[in-house]
Amino acid sequence: MKYYRSHVLVCVDPECLQKGAHELVDALQDELVATGLIDEVQVLETSRIGGCSLGPEMMVYPEGVHYVGVTPDDVPYLVEEHFLKGRVVNKFQMPTTKIVDEELGAPTQKEVRIVLRNCGKIDPENIEDYIAEDGYQALAKVLTEMTPEEVIDTVLKSGLRGRGGAGFPTGKKWQFTRQAPGEIKYVVCNADEGDPGAFMNRRVLEGDPHSVIEGMIIAAYAIGAHQGYIYCRAEYPVAVSTLNIAIQQARNLGLLGKDILGSGFDFDLEVRMGAGAFVCGEETALIASIEGRRGEPRPRPPFPAVQGLWNKPTNVNNVETYANIPQIILKGPEWYASYGTEKSKGTKTFALAGDLNHTGLIEVPLGISLREIIYDVGGGIKDGKAFKAVQIGGPMGGCVPAEYLDLPLDYESLAQAGTIMGSGGMIVLDEDTCMVDVARYFMDFTQDESCGKCTPCRVGTRRILEILTRICDGKGQDGDIELLENLCQEIRTNSLCGLGQGAPNPVVSTLRYFRDEYEAHIYEKRCPAKVCRALIRYEILPDACTGCTVCARNCPVNAISGERRQTHVIDPDTCIRCGICMQVCNFNAVVIE
Amino acid sequence: MLNTKPSIPANDPLANPEQKKLIDEILEKNKNLPGATMVVLNELQSRIGFISEAMQQYVADKLHVPVSSVHGVVSFYSFFTTTPRGKHTIKFCMGTACYVGGMPQLIDKAKSLLGVEPGQTTPDGEITLEVCRCVGACSQAPVVVVDDKIVGRLRPNKFPQVLRTIQDNKQ
Ligand SMILES: Cc1cc2nc3c(=O)[nH]c(=O)nc-3n(C[C@H](O)[C@H](O)[C@H](O)COP(=O)(O)O)c2cc1C
């Protein structure tokens, strides 16, 4: 094997690809060949490093220097400086994030990377890289030194709770599955990650697939399973292929298959793909889908731990849950439990999205406050706007307003505030967001994804969507709010699965905190955030308009008239309020009335 | 038993020897897997591009499952389509970030340029418009996916450029 003194990892995620990551890789290769360094410096492709919008991004190891925005033209200079002369090129270094807004206090805690520790650092397609980071050591320890009961005990002690949404204690679930009668058992990894805005699991699967595989083998040993499935959504083809490569490499090294590491324990793994149904993230629907059927949930109990895949006891855990396991085994449950709060231990990944300065993936210790996440980690609200709410937990979650900014992030506090931890979607909304529109958006999602098996969910979500749409359209009626409340109650109590039971949450939580906005829409026919199309009017400010004609050329319905260099005018009757003119005007001449 | 198996239309993939061979390979490779129906349908969808009525019948026969259950599976999952689609697909991300980031406006622009709605294919069979859920590139909202390529921060006035790229690739 060649010995490389340096490794360059270039991010080839969609965002970096778009900014020319492949061209950068090619240029680096060429330059390294030209300078004769190709046997010393290895260029590897990796996934998401972190800065995202600044891409293309690369990390240089062993120094751990993070470069961004390098173009192929810069490569000769960079190679000469960094690899020949050994000097870090400052101008391409990732700008260090500055702490924003003194007023809100300096951070008391930083991000802690347990699940994401290897992401962007190792080559996910090379098992050796994972092994070099203590990979599969936990498995070796488990197989040689620990009984299944001891493994379960360790996981129990760590306090780890399921990261897929509900937060059920993982050790307990393993215990139930182990104790369930039956010879044949299965372990399943839920990689269906369907919440809009969520991509934490994809990131782990693409960046550190072996951590999930190792976690699953350990779970299988603990519960006595010999076959496992990773159910991955079809929208993640890269994750599927990375997983398949990883599984094959693990098999080649005897880490999967018969007699793993000479321990006598057999276990193998297969990836199965979904086909675009959100409800398949629900564990009983997921099981039906792996079995090759329509992904319709069924009532629980019996829980999958007792009667799951092909009616055998089955342990279903989320990607992130499994990815925590190797570290818990290696560093001990006390170490893991030292992060977090009394009832919510460890760390959680979130996909921070929305109106923030720094969006992207984060991993924080539980118990951190929302304020710290938004203002410290996320760098505060974009464009100096005011914070309005944060939506946590996806379509089954809720919106939390400003007065809860100091809420500690743990399962119980979030429930009290009317939302759920969920799988890690976190969307920050600024003052320009209409909360009725947000509720409508999520209801549109759930009613579309309702599998239709039970009436309250199928009909009820459609009814709610109709009412919300009518409110946004300026046709809300007296009594609509009460009607919504009754429907929400009805759906929540009478639906079969978590989708229906959680579907009302976005409506209930916005009604709880932003009732006045609903009232403004219904009684005053006014959208306070100026979002709802039927309730706003676009106008051009004569003083600001330069007559550049850009708006008129982009208006889809030709509602804008005006000669070149003359003030333009919008015909309100033709205008469909699409907002394009406002987006394209370079002179801020278009305003909403 | 009534035997009303529909005959295979001339333009069906099953009537094309090359595609039939591929279909048979997919079935042969997976038929003994537990839960084979999903695996087979997923592969057919991605390799052939759609799953026709006749193909569903064929799969049911080969896997020894009732055709109704194959129909049931195909109709349940949004990835499975029963008719061919345009040569290119433009998917509009309707995830939260993109929605808030101006996706409705972008779709309006696309509709006005192409004359078709999401879910439809242009009459020349070139482009299918679709909406999709979050594709995981939210920080670039609004995002469209042209075939497999993500195009981010797409303002309505840049949309014609996207169409031009598709047309250029055609030649
Ligand atoms: C509608 C719906 C969608 C769900 N989607 C997911 C998902 O995408 N990923 C996930 O891990 N769990 C999802 N869950 C939760 C699963 O049913 C299950 O609780 C979880 O996979 C258990 O793993 P954990 O204990 O590790 O969290 C969903 C639940 C519901 C009701």
Ligand code: SF4
């Ligand atoms: S609650 Fe909704 S998604 Fe769940 S089973 Fe019923 S109809 Fe299907």
Ligand code: SF4
């Ligand atoms: S784009 Fe702006 S400045 Fe140009 S004509 Fe329209 S309103 Fe006037």
Ligand code: SF4
């Ligand atoms: S809002 Fe849309 S329809 Fe109305 S004038 Fe502007 S571009 Fe035209």
Ligand code: FES
């Ligand atoms: S997409 Fe490349 S670092 Fe984020």
Ligand code: FES
């Ligand atoms: S919302 Fe469009 S990429 Fe996530």
